[in-house]
Amino acid sequence: MEVKYVPVINYVGAVTGFRTKNLDLVWFGGLTGVQARLQTPNSIVIAQRDIDKEFKSVFIVNKKLNLTPAKELSDLKSLRNLRFTFGSENSTSGRLMPEYFLNIAGVKTSEFKGKKPGFSGSHDATIALVNSGAFEAGALNKQIWEKNLKNNPKRTKNVDVFFVTPSYVDYHWLSQGDLDEKFYSGFTKKLKKAILNLNENNPNHKIILEMFNAKKFINSDAKQYKNIEEIGRKLKKIR
């Protein structure tokens, strides 16, 4: 069977591509997955990575600030009046959840320097911008932070972790609900099985799993994302 990879460079584009049925299977973030499901009835949550059921974001700061790392959520107040950047506007770990935790700590985004946060566009760009000093603080996906820490010490040399957020559910595979009709009966089940059966002991499978920074994929359910939907509605990212 021929599989076509369609690169989509923005989050909203992936949601629209899925809704317009130009995409059959998409690797969505928590928020965009919910947006896509709300706009595409009958779509099916296929799987998530082992790390996605307890995913975390990190708040990072430039070392020049000499900020003592936060011990608890309310310490995020120290980020007020700093030049702060999120990642992409619709990123769950780079915007939605960090903004949610900031709100819980009593920090409004209008309290950052310049009365608004920046949006770097990606997790890697957030690290680079905080590392360079263009922004004094930022928030991103913990997994990408750890990967950069390991593989790119130059890019992280001026950055300290300020706070690691509590966990939440994030990324997942979402498929169209009519793939059985489109291809053949039992297709969706077979697809799910293929993803869940990826095993890091198999060299070919390992390549795929490493790309996803996962040890394996696990079963997932739309109900797990109810909390993300509520937070999305609270922060007006879902209407």
Add this chain to the structure above:
Amino acid sequence: MQKLKLDHTLISFLPILVFLPITYQIINDFHIGGLELFLDFVKAAFTPKINNQIINISITRLNETLFIAFTSWLISIIFGCFLGILSSDIFYKLIRIPVLIKYLLRFILNIIRSIHELVWCLILMQIFGINISIGILAICLPFIAINAKVISEQLELVSADLIESITTLNGNNFSSLITLIWSPIIKTIKNFGFYRLECSIRSTAILGLFGIGGIGTSIFLSFQALNFNEMWTYIFSISSLILFFKLILKQVKIQRINSNFILLIICISILITFYSIYFLINLLINNYYLSNLLLSKNIFLNFINLPDNYLKSIFDTITLSIFSSGIAISVPPFLLLISQNKYFIITLRFFAFIIRIIPPTIIILILLMFNEPSLSLAAITLGFYNAGITFKLLNDNLSEIDRNNYLAFKSIGLSNRSSWLIGLFIKQSKSYLSYCAYRSDIIFRETAIVSIVGSIGLGWQLKESLSSFAWNEVFIIIFSYSSIAIIGELLNDKIKSKLI
């Protein structure tokens, strides 16, 4: 001795005052945090990444860019001519159909034209998904309306005497119409139509930054990964393409065309017209999301649920437009007044070229390494980007006029600056200001580009509302954009008519 008249001249310089609030804010928000990144960005311009892979990507992306740009240009010229004729007075003088159609058509075209292609692109991408045909459609919509306006304005210049004499000679009204409009249309395509191809290439590159494909997408992806060497390779590729087209189009001369060629053009135009209409109908009919959206309640102008900071966004957008126009109008004459040294002018021309080729989206992202996102930062970006264009126009026009007066004033002992002002600029100030009034219409529409990235005004609000799929907010923002653009255009028309 000629008396110094400062009316138009003074108006050309006065907008420099916008630098007072802008400089104050920029200085207040300045920081050197991004210096290291900025130096990397500048250094990378001298060492663009060149290898087989990058060259292949550049060629593929330039092909996509050319395809989108050329197709959009061709369709917008064909439909622009057709709708331009349909919305011109001359058509209704010769063909007996209700004049109401003309007013209705002009109204619709005004609305379509008032919205920048980037805004069209973001909305269409949200409804129909990301693909090349959506990019073409997004460029075509405002371009068709712009071309139609220019064509109909040119047709208004056909004299009443000529209309009368042709209709007397020629019994058939339709063939009289063709005879009367043929020459002005060909002249407009020659003078204006080919220039629109360059505009189409620039617009494709900007839309690419937002994901539609082509070289712009590669520029954006390499910028986002802070891979500046690669980004410069793509910027140089698109600049070379634009320069190449400029050279080619300078050589194009439409002189006598034989009738078979005309027939061929008409046949191709008819085919493209039918295919475009078929494509559009197909797109609209098969999109249930769009039909559900249009049928849903509270979508259109639901002013009860206004976007957050709606009024502030409008105020910021108008202020951004005024500040940017101020910079675009006053900076070129001010710089030329400073010195007429040949090398200084060559340097200015070089910088004006550089600032025109780097997309404003990238410029503002670079400036954000040193400054907070602010209205002034967005105004500096948009203002200088347009000053690059107004500078080119002013400098080209000044180099074409007779320099005897300038030399005479110098010979009687006036300083270089006074001689330039009285002997050269004063002759050009009226037409320069008239062009600037037209440019400020464009600047308002272009506020969308910088405000989306610079976290300012309606553009930013539009992006937030689109990413939340809040369609009622999107409609309010589009309505506001369109209304302000149309009011601004009416005001500018009054200014232009006073200047001419």
